[in-house]
Every structure is written in structure tokens, then in C-alpha cells.
Amino acid sequence: MLNNNPFTILAETVPPVAMQYFIIAMVLLIAVGTIIQMIHHKNLTYFFANAKKAKLSATKELGIGEKTGIIAKTAVVDIGTTSELGFGKRRLAHVLGMYGTILFWVSSAILVFCYTGADKSNSETWSMLWHVGAILTCIGGYWFWFFLRVDVSAEAHPWYRIIKADLFVLALLACSTFGLAWSYFQFNGQVGLSYLFLILFVASNLILFGGVYWSKFAHMFYKPGAAIQKNLAEADGSRDNLPPPADAPEQFGLGIKREEPKHY
Numbered sequence: 212m213l214n215n216n217p218f219t220i221l222a223e224t225v226p227p228v229a230m231q232y233f234i235i236a237m238v239l240l241i242a243v244g245t246i247i248q249m250i251h252h253k254n255l256t257y258f259f260a261n262a263k264k265a266k267l268s269a270t271k272e273l274g275i276g277e278k279t280g281i282i283a284k285t286a287v288v289d290i291g292t293t294s295e296l297g298f299g300k301r302r303l304a305h306v307l308g309m310y311g312t313i314l315f316w317v318s319s320a321i322l323v324f325c326y327t328g329a330d331k332s333n334s335e336t337w338s339m340l341w342h343v344g345a346i347l348t349c350i351g352g353y354w355f356w357f358f359l360r361v362d363v364s365a366e367a368h369p370w371y372r373i374i375k376a377d378l379f380v381l382a383l384l385a386c387s388t389f390g391l392a393w394s395y396f397q398f399n400g401q402v403g404l405s406y407l408f409l410i411l412f413v414a415s416n417l418i419l420f421g422g423v424y425w426s427k428f429a430h431m432f433y434k435p436g437a438a439i440q441k442n443l444a445e446a447d448g449s450r451d452n453l454p455p456p457a458d459a460p461e462q463f464g465l466g467i468k469r470e471e472p473k474h475y
């Protein structure tokens with residue numbers, strides 16, 4: 212099953228060009244949802260106003276080379292490993308889900324555009340990566356959903372309590388889970404179940420990408436921007452207008468040791 216491209220068999224009933232248009236439509240939905248969210252929440256206006264204000268208190272002018280170095284380091288360390296989540300389970304779960312999702316999306320596009328259709332060859336590698344991406348997303352996502360979510364781990368709410376803020380993680384998990392189930396039943400020749408999960412797979416993609424405006428989807432664009440701005444502000448001395456770090460030793464008393472810090 213893992214080496215099988217599920218879009219190839221689907222191409223016997225659905226033309227590959229329709230699948231390609233579906234992917235393009237999903238990309239457009241991301242762009243539209245994010246832009247409308249930015250306009251309504253005014254986060255970009257705030258972001259640039261804050262950056263402009265901070266620039267006034269900069270103590271050092273950064274050269275192009277320095278800026279490039281900071282941006283590259285932020286991309287590899289802060290963004291690539293989601294370092295803001297500290298060390299621990301929360302970060303590991305996020306990294307699994309993040310890379311799983313990226314792998315799943317990239318391989319979906321490559322399979323549909325390059326390896327689906329009567330005249331196209333098969334790619335076992337990309338088919339394998341599609342399944343691995345979905346599995347990694349499920350591992351990271353379900354771990355987060357059942358055990359690490361603040362509502363569950365710190366506020367003692369049951370795992371089945373769902374609020375609007377869960378739209379993103381649930382839609383993401385639905386896409387990977389239904390995608391895997393579709394591939395499994397298709398591979399085993401269970402036509403009815405395979406179509407049922409295909410419909411659920413398509414529906415969850417429409418919810419994930421159509422719900423960008425209402426969900427946390429766009430954090431994958433905002434967070435990297437904020438991390439780059441924070442590191443540039445630290446390097447040019449403006450520190451986002453925050454006071455300089457204290458030069459006294461960090462003594463918080465014994466109280467701080469009573470409970471493990473949790474990096475939400």
C-alpha cells in the first residue's frame with residue numbers, strides 16, 4: 212500500500228486535470244483566507260507599525276550580510292525546529308506534525324501533477340513519502356490532541372471537548388487520517404469504503420483550506436515573520452521597545468521549582 216499512488220486508480224474515474232484544478236483551488240483558498248484574515252485582524256498593520264516604532268530605538272544599523280545571516284539562522288533554527296516551544300514533547304509533536312504535513316502536501320502535488328494519468332509513470336518514492344507524511348502528521352497531531360493541548364494537559368478538559376480554535380488541528384488530522392484510510396481500502400479493493408473515505412478526504416480538505424480565515428492555519432506564515440522580526444530587533448538593539456535584560460542574577464526563590472514550566 213505504501214508504494215501505491217492512490218491518485219492513479221482514482222484517475223480511472225476522475226480526470227487528472229480535475230485533481231490538478233482542485234490543488235490549485237486549495238492554494239487560492241489559502242491565499243484568500245490569509246489575506247482576508249490579515250485585513251480583518253489588522254495584524255500586518257500592527258506588525259509593520261511596531262517594526263517601524265522599534266527601528267527608531269535601534270542602537271545599531273545592520274548591514275545586508277548581517278541581516279541575511281540572522282534571517283538564515285532564524286529559518287534553520289527558530290522556524291525549522293519551532294524553537295519557541297522549548298525542549299520537550301510539545302516541540303517534538305509539533306515538528307513531527309509540521310514536517311509530516313509539508314511532506315504530505317508536497318508529495319500530493321508531485322503525485323497529482325507528475326505521476327497521475329494514463330501516459331504517466333509511477334513513482335514509488337513519492338507514493339511512499341505521501342503515506343509517510345500522513346503518518347507523521349497523525350503521530351504528531353494525535354499526540355497533541357489527546358495529551359498536549361493546553362485545554363487537556365493544563366485545564367483538565369476532556370479530550371473530546373471541541374471549540375472553534377480546534378478547527379485547524381482537527382481538519383489537518385482528518386485530512387491525513389481519511390487520506391490513509393482511502394488509500395488502504397482502495398489498495399484492498401474495497402470499493403465502497405474507498406469511495407466513502409475519498410469523499411471524507413475531499414470534504415476535510417475543503418474544511419481545512421476553506422476555513423483558513425477562521426482557523427489557526429495562517430500561524431505557519433505569521434510565526435516565521437514574527438521570529439525574524441524578533442531576532443533582527445535583538446541584533447539592532449531595539450528589542451521591540453522592551454527594556455534591556457537585567458544584569459542581576461536570575462533569582463526567583465524556591466517557589467519556581469514547585470512546578471515544571473510548560474511552554475505554551
Ligand code: HEM
Pocket residue numbers: 289290291293295296301305308309310312313352355361376377379380383427430431434435438475
Ligand atoms: C506546515 C507547517 C505547520 C503546521 C502543519 C503546523 C501545525 C500546528 C498545529 C496542528 C498546531 C496546534 C494548533 C492548536 O493549538 O490547535 C500548531 C501550533 C503551534 N505552531 Fe505550528 N504548524 C506549522 C508551522 C509552524 C511554524 C513555522 C511555527 C513557528 C515558527 C509554528 C509554531 C507553532 C506554535 C508556537 C504553536 C503553539 C503550540 C502549542 O500550543 O503547543 N508552527 N501548529
